[in-house]
Amino acid sequence: MNRHVLAIDLKDDPAVVEAYVEHHRRVWPEVCHSLQAAGIRGMEIFLLGRRLVMIVETDGDYRAQFEAHAAASRPRVIEWEALMKSMQQPIPGAAPGEWWAEMRPVFRLI
Numbered sequence: 222m223n224r225h226v227l228a229i230d231l232k233d234d235p236a237v238v239e240a241y242v243e244h245h246r247r248v249w250p251e252v253c254h255s256l257q258a259a260g261i262r263g264m265e266i267f268l269l270g271r272r273l274v275m276i277v278e279t280d281g282d283y284r285a286q287f288e289a290h291a292a293a294s295r296p297r298v299i300e301w302e303a304l305m306k307s308m309q310q311p312i313p314g315a316a317p318g319e320w321w322a323e324m325r326p327v328f329r330l331i
Contacts, residue, residue: 222262224276225283227321229309231271237308238271246302251297259290272312275321 231238242260245266256264263278291302306320315322 222278222280223283224278226324228274228312228324229273229321230312231273231308231309233271239310242268249297249301251292251295252301255290255293255295255298261290296323
């Protein structure tokens, strides 16, 4: 299993941050099913201020799996992804066109 750590910022508005947290307390079942069907094995999102850090576990290419999830023609998945994207913005230092920026590992204690 591969693990990837990604980061993004929420927009600079306390109401947006609270809305994002509230939505993730009750993620729509269609979204979870779509992520799992696309091959995402595990996912955690952490918040500090406006910065989100996501840990994704997958057996394959997480980028292709997220694309498959986002391309799903399920109306609730499309609605969820548009809603989440409306609350987010790339972090400083993200590559051009990169939404969730992949963080580079620098240390691991095993």
